[in-house]
Amino acid sequence: MKKQFMDEELRRIFSIAKKEKNEALASRYIEIALEAARKSHIKISKELKLSYCPKCFSVFKRGNFSIRLEKGKKIVKCLKCSHVKRFPYK
Secondary structure, three states, rough: OHHHHHHHHHHHHHHHHHHHHOOHHHHHHHHHHHHHHHHHOOOHHHHHHOOOOOOOOOOOOOOOEEEEEEEOEEEEOOOOOOOOEEEEEE
């Protein structure tokens, strides 16, 4: 029950952050959501992990990230802080 509630709350906070026009406020929403997930010992879904930069907490919106596919890896680069995330794909 608690896990399902927290998952819904995380999704709600992430959707608010995606709609937010102020980047600093959107980043703060992401930080709050991640802190709540850590305190509740809830794993963040892969879908949500792909929607923000773990270094600067900026939300990936059109124009502030790039995606490349190389040798079975999906490479996502934040254009704000140049952080790179790699994910396997088939």
